[in-house]
Amino acid sequence: MGVSKSKVTALGEQLRSGEYGAEELSVLGDWRRGFEPALGEVVSSLAALEPVTGRSKTVNSIVDKLRRMPSTRLAQIEDIAGARMVREMNLDQQDALVADICEIFPDNKVYDRRVKPSSGYRAVHVVVRIGGVPVEVQIRTRVQDLWAQLVESLSDRWGQQIKYGGPPDEPDVPVGDTTAGDTTTRGAVVEMVVQRLSQSLRRIEEETAQVERRSAGLEDQVRQAYMEGRVEDLRDHVENRDALVVAQAEARQSRAEFMDSLIDLVLLLQAVP
Amino acid sequence: MATFLLVYDRARGELLELTNLGESEDERDSIAFLRQEREEQYQDMDTIEVVVLLADSEDALRVTHARYFHSTSELGRALVEQ
Numbered sequence: 008m009g010v011s012k013s014k015v016t017a018l019g020e021q022l023r024s025g026e027y028g029a030e031e032l033s034v035l036g037d038w039r040r041g042f043e044p045a046l047g048e049v050v051s052s053l054a055a056l057e058p059v060t061g062r063s064k065t066v067n068s069i070v071d072k073l074r075r076m077p078s079t080r081l082a083q084i085e086d087i088a089g090a091r092m093v094r095e096m097n098l099d100q101q102d103a104l105v106a107d108i109c110e111i112f113p114d115n116k117v118y119d120r121r122v123k124p125s126s127g128y129r130a131v132h133v134v135v136r137i138g139g140v141p142v143e144v145q146i147r148t149r150v151q152d153l154w155a156q157l158v159e160s161l162s163d164r165w166g167q168q169i170k171y172g173g174p175p176d177e178p179d180v181p182v183g184d185t186t187a188g189d190t191t192t193r194g195a196v197v198e199m200v201v202q203r204l205s206q207s208l209r210r211i212e213e214e215t216a217q218v219e220r221r222s223a224g225l226e227d228q229v230r231q232a233y234m235e236g237r238v239e240d241l242r243d244h245v246e247n248r249d250a251l252v253v254a255q256a257e258a259r260q261s262r263a264e265f266m267d268s269l270i271d272l273v274l275l276l277q278a279v280p
Numbered sequence: 281m282a283t284f285l286l287v288y289d290r291a292r293g294e295l296l297e298l299t300n301l302g303e304s305e306d307e308r309d310s311i312a313f314l315r316q317e318r319e320e321q322y323q324d325m326d327t328i329e330v331v332v333l334l335a336d337s338e339d340a341l342r343v344t345h346a347r348y349f350h351s352t353s354e355l356g357r358a359l360v361e362q
Contacts, residue, residue: 029320036316043308050281050334060344061334066319067326091344153346153359160352163290163327269360279293279352 010038012082019081022066023073032066039063042088045137049090049144052111056104061090061142071167085134086143093152098216101148105131108144112137121151126172127205128155150208157200164279169197182278196275204272207265214258221251283311284333284341287318288348291327295348300338 010018018034021027042063050061064072064087072084096104098121109115112135121129130147147155158170165175178194225247232240287297297318301311315332322328335341342349350358 028323032316032319032323036312036319040308040312047281047334054281054336057336058340058343059335060340062331065329065331066323067329093344150359150362152344153355153362156345156347156350157352157355157359160293160347160350160355163293163347164352266360269356273353273356273360276353276356 009041010034015082016080019073022070022081023077025070035066035069039087042140042142045140045142046088046090048137049088049112049135049142053090053092053108053144056092056107058094059090059092061088063088075171085141088141089143089145091145091147093147093149095149097219098148098212099220101131101146105133105146108133108135108146121209124205124209126170127158127201128170129205129209130155148212150212154200154205154208161197161200161279165193165197169201172201183275184278191275196272199272204269211258211262211265214261218251218255218258221254225251281334281336283307284335284338285311285314285318286329286331286333286348287322288329288331289327290329293351296328298338 014034015038018031018038021031022035046061046063050059053059064084069081069084069087073079073081092104094104105117109117112133114136116134118132118134120132129151130145133144133146134141135144161175162169166173169175175193175197178192178197180193181190182193182196183190225244229241229244232244282303283301285297285299285301286295288295301307301314311332315330318330322330333341333345346355346358
């Protein structure tokens, strides 16, 4: 990529130690530019599946990552170049989009971070290789993305460690309306967002996908039974449909209750810049 | 696909600069130069983030990188309204 392997390794150590200046930033810039053709190709190839955007990693996040992972060399970081796609979709549609991306880029590795969320973060990442150069494609539902953006935003204000499951800087600082005595602490807000909010959103996305799956399956069965004149089966399907209507109502109710409970959190967040 | 340069103050939640650098492949050198110039300018301020993004439009950026454009509270509200 225009910069020798040993120079990249040395550069990584300088960034990790914080001892770098204009010269090191120039070498980093040259090395990072080596990822641009691959990133451009990925973003252009996915343009039809918009919205998609691409970025090469910022100096701050490269340094943060090297410090967080002391045994990782700069050249081992797989997300120097990254693309992101965010859509209103359910979990099944997200799976279908991932499958489409894997078909476009056969040299790929899928990391389903919905299965084992790390510090509450859920998404699917696909690392594709273009001529050996890795580009990480993040595929997020709108809900997964808004949660991730919220946590990024809290990390920007109260400490980058929040993204990785750590407590905020000064966790006991009160948040909220101190004159009304209606306060909690930074630590409690972060716990609420990173733990409880992530888990609740996960449950809601899974329930929604399940109900939509059942609904689609039932429609198929009814259509098939009707075409084949199977009256008894049709009767069963009507009963199933009634059960499904109840499940849909329960899912809606649980979502509405959860969203109501979030209003307090939103009020607290008004105190954050 | 256009290239955008953003300078963001993480501590204050403020977008200090948003420049559309155009779509020309010929501009790669000047984009790299501008990026490095900003990185050097803010090197001692670790709450300042200098980022270069590729996107069809600013609207696409606002979807995939919402935190550069909205406060923490606005992001929370958007989640509730989902």
